[in-house]
Amino acid sequence: MKKYLKEDKWSIIEEGFQLHQHEISESIFSIGNGYMGQRANFEEAYSGPTLQGSYMAGVYYPDKTRVGWWKNGYPEYFAKVLNSTNWIGIGIEIEGEILDLAACTVREFTRVLNMKEGTLSRSFIAELEDGKEIRVEALRFVSMARHEIGAIRYAITPLNFSGKVTVTPYLDGDVQNKDSNYDEKFWAEVYKEVGESEAALTVKTKKLDFHVTSVMSFEMSKNGEPLVLELEPIEKDKYVGYRTSVDVQQDEQLVIYKYVANVTSRDYGFGQLLDAGRAALKSAVEAGFQELHKEQVNVWADKWRESDIVIEGDVAAQQAIRFNIFQLNQTYTGEDDRLNIGPKGFTGEKYGGSTYWDTEAYCLPFYLSTADSSIARNLLIYRYKHLQKAKENARKLGFVKGALYPMVTMNGEECHNEWEITFEEIHRNGAIAYAIYNYVNYTGDQAYLGQYGLEVLAEISRFWEERVNYVPAKDQYMILGVTGPNEYENNVNNNWYTNRIASWTMEYTLEVLQYLKKSEPTRYEELVEKLQLKEEETEKWSEIITKMYYPYDGEKDIYLQQDGFLDKDLTPVRDLDPKHTPLNQNWSWDRILRSAYIKQADVLQGLFFLGDRYDLDTKKRNFDFYEPLTVHESSLSPCVHSIMACELGYKEKAYEMYLRTARLDLDNYNNDTEDGCHSTSMAGTWMSVVHGFGGLRVKDGELHLNPFNPGHWKSFSFKVMFRGSRLKVTVGEQDVTVTNETKIPAKVNVYGNSYTVGGLSHVKVNH
Numbered sequence: 192m193k194k195y196l197k198e199d200k201w202s203i204i205e206e207g208f209q210l211h212q213h214e215i216s217e218s219i220f221s222i223g224n225g226y227m228g229q230r231a232n233f234e235e236a237y238s239g240p241t242l243q244g245s246y247m248a249g250v251y252y253p254d255k256t257r258v259g260w261w262k263n264g265y266p267e268y269f270a271k272v273l274n275s276t277n278w279i280g281i282g283i284e285i286e287g288e289i290l291d292l293a294a295c296t297v298r299e300f301t302r303v304l305n306m307k308e309g310t311l312s313r314s315f316i317a318e319l320e321d322g323k324e325i326r327v328e329a330l331r332f333v334s335m336a337r338h339e340i341g342a343i344r345y346a347i348t349p350l351n352f353s354g355k356v357t358v359t360p361y362l363d364g365d366v367q368n369k370d371s372n373y374d375e376k377f378w379a380e381v382y383k384e385v386g387e388s389e390a391a392l393t394v395k396t397k398k399l400d401f402h403v404t405s406v407m408s409f410e411m412s413k414n415g416e417p418l419v420l421e422l423e424p425i426e427k428d429k430y431v432g433y434r435t436s437v438d439v440q441q442d443e444q445l446v447i448y449k450y451v452a453n454v455t456s457r458d459y460g461f462g463q464l465l466d467a468g469r470a471a472l473k474s475a476v477e478a479g480f481q482e483l484h485k486e487q488v489n490v491w492a493d494k495w496r497e498s499d500i501v502i503e504g505d506v507a508a509q510q511a512i513r514f515n516i517f518q519l520n521q522t523y524t525g526e527d528d529r530l531n532i533g534p535k536g537f538t539g540e541k542y543g544g545s546t547y548w549d550t551e552a553y554c555l556p557f558y559l560s561t562a563d564s565s566i567a568r569n570l571l572i573y574r575y576k577h578l579q580k581a582k583e584n585a586r587k588l589g590f591v592k593g594a595l596y597p598m599v600t601m602n603g604e605e606c607h608n609e610w611e612i613t614f615e616e617i618h619r620n621g622a623i624a625y626a627i628y629n630y631v632n633y634t635g636d637q638a639y640l641g642q643y644g645l646e647v648l649a650e651i652s653r654f655w656e657e658r659v660n661y662v663p664a665k666d667q668y669m670i671l672g673v674t675g676p677n678e679y680e681n682n683v684n685n686n687w688y689t690n691r692i693a694s695w696t697m698e699y700t701l702e703v704l705q706y707l708k709k710s711e712p713t714r715y716e717e718l719v720e721k722l723q724l725k726e727e728e729t730e731k732w733s734e735i736i737t738k739m740y741y742p743y744d745g746e747k748d749i750y751l752q753q754d755g756f757l758d759k760d761l762t763p764v765r766d767l768d769p770k771h772t773p774l775n776q777n778w779s780w781d782r783i784l785r786s787a788y789i790k791q792a793d794v795l796q797g798l799f800f801l802g803d804r805y806d807l808d809t810k811k812r813n814f815d816f817y818e819p820l821t822v823h824e825s826s827l828s829p830c831v832h833s834i835m836a837c838e839l840g841y842k843e844k845a846y847e848m849y850l851r852t853a854r855l856d857l858d859n860y861n862n863d864t865e866d867g868c869h870s871t872s873m874a875g876t877w878m879s880v881v882h883g884f885g886g887l888r889v890k891d892g893e894l895h896l897n898p899f900n901p902g903h904w905k906s907f908s909f910k911v912m913f914r915g916s917r918l919k920v921t922v923g924e925q926d927v928t929v930t931n932e933t934k935i936p937a938k939v940n941v942y943g944n945s946y947t948v949g950g951l952s953h954v955k956v957n958h
């Protein structure tokens with residue numbers, strides 16, 4: 192871990208070109224708008240180590256599975272969000288010498304991710320081989336207001352010479368995914384055109400036929416005066432561009448504005464793509480760079496109004512939390528219910544940009560509280576639309592009924608190909624059910640249950656019904672051969688969390704059925720008919736709920752992570768020689784699996800989700816037992832521990848865990864940020880502040896707050912949208928203020944007392 196970024200409240204700043212950290216910076220300084228994302232690659236040529244990455248949400252490739260030993264039931268492919276046409280490229284030559292920061296002397300380099308405005312900028316002086324010096328100032332963004340548009344302003348000033356600057360703006364579709372299984376290239380050219388003022392390129396994926404059309408145009412000015420340019424068109428395989436040269440005097444500023452529209456066949460028919468791209472580009476060019484920039488600033492101002500967290504008295508913490516919120520808002524904007532949240536967002540290729548249980552278990556709460564409820568609803572609808580595929584998935588694995596959602600997916604099909612995850616990590620089904628509960632509990636949108644929720648719940652319950660194992664000798668139901676959230680144990684019997692979430696799902700499904708029967712009888716009848724739901728089934732669910740087996744140790748009075756857990760060597764992590772950690776880099780997999788070391792919250796995940804069903808003592812006993820055995824080698828781990836520690840009053844532990852999640856990428860804690868940022872942990876960080884330090888819970892339709900100040904901050908404040916009102920909660924050293932920023936009055940419970948906060952007013956409560 193090397194700290195090289197400057198602390199600042201609103202920006203991420205790299206001062207001095209950190210060549211060896213460049214791929215990490217490419218991830219951290221990524222920009223995105225939910226529709227497309229771009230790593231912080233340079234516009235000009237760069238011959239140093241780099242992961243060139245431009246990604247279009249939902250455009251993926253089914254890369255043929257690569258495994259050593261095929262097992263029946265494996266998915267045929269691993270889906271990957273594709274590295275798409277590089278649209279940012281602008282080649283620069285100074286008197287014939289290519290500008291390449293890996294090959295020249297770089298001075299006064301600054302790279303800034305301006306989170307307030309949603310832009311990435313860079314400035315530096317480059318001294319070329321022959322001593323010529325230029326200053327470059329580049330600014331770019333992907334538009335939040337017009338999601339298909341990317342815009343770049345790139346300015347060059349010769350500092351100690353006058354001469355010819357040659358500029359080559361281009362679109363390059365000849366790109367490859369770094370993680371391609373067979374080193375294959377996934378794109379084929381469909382169409383290209385270099386017109387007088389516009390160049391267009393359409394490429395398509397070799398499988399699935401996704402088409403992406405990029406249309407670009409550019410303008411140049413010298414010292415503010417527009418230039419009339421002589422352009423040399425360039426066409427190569429999957430590549431279009433222009434080359435033009437301009438004589439520039441010393442200290443004159445040459446500015447290039449490059450505009451690109453990227454459109455895809457997800458939104459337009461093949462025949463419409465070019466026109467759609469041209470139309471989007473035309474209106475962007477007419478608006479001009481300044482106007483597009485202004486729009487960008489405005490959309491981000493709205494985003495921050497809804498989701499900002501302010502931490503007073505700790506710049507590093509302030510920067511970190513804003514970075515997390517910024518990346519989450521860049522990753523998913525929620526307008527398109529076909530999209531989801533990849534564990535790395537658009538910042539890298541690891542995990543293929545696919546959907547994991549991370550979305551339901553970790554990301555949903557952020558969108559529930561900081562955006563209109565339709566956004567979180569769309570995350571649920573995404574799974575509803577995949578229900579048929581989840582049923583097929585269950586059939587494929589030999590189940591007669593029910594639905595098993597995939598552990599990793601792009602289109603509803605499973606695409607993870609490690610058996611212990613594909614076949615065994617079935618707890619993900621529970622997270623999908625839990626998300627429905629979470630959404631309805633938070634928003635009060637009961638109508639969702641009849642519209643979509645029940646169908647998903649019933650099919651998941653059917654899956655559990657078939658997956659459980661009745662043991663006559665014990666007259667109990669068990670779930671054998673699973674992997675729980677802790678992936679450092681495989682093929683265990685009766686993972687407490689899995690048994691618990693399975694039984695909870697059936698319980699909730701029955702509750703929803705009762706609710707619908709009473710409140711929406713006609714819809715209830717329709718659904719019973721549609722699902723062909725039989726009384727024997729619901730009776731069976733009730734029986735399983737009553738007779739579910741939960742591993743438990745009477746002596747320690749704790750739930751057991753799985754049947755054999757106490758047979759392990761229980762030496763706590765603190766007694767391990769630090770040279771052994773991280774275990775996943777130092778131990779054989781076999782040794783890890785036999786150990787008691789826990790990768791991420793498991794029993795505690797259950798106690799967190801179902802927090803209102805367990806008393807503090809139970810949570811405390813289990814936390815005290817499991818946390819010391821936990822190595823937190825998943826980025827999903829520290830946040831749950833931080834939230835639970837807050838509830839238990841373990842303030843130091845809560846803060847320690849919070850620190851591990853908050854600056855995970857900025858300080859490259861796990862030594863892997865070059866692969867991309869950890870979006871799930873970003874959502875977890877947000878939860879650590881709001882659900883942890885803020886103590887936010889929703890009970891019986893009322894917002895409950897139980898805040899404490901971790902002591903390292905003067906104060907902190909967060910915003911939550913709740914049932915139509917937006918509340919700002921400020922936790923100071925002595926008191927808590929809840930300010931209603933809307934006109935809709937809100938009921939809030941602080942430290943167990945209920946208050947009504949009138950429109951545009953506030954209440955203050957002492958700690």
Ligand code: BGC
Nearest residue numbers: 534547548549678825827871
């Ligand atoms: C975690 C999983 C998670 C995945 C993607 C793994 O390391 O163990 O729980 O779904 O990463 O974030």
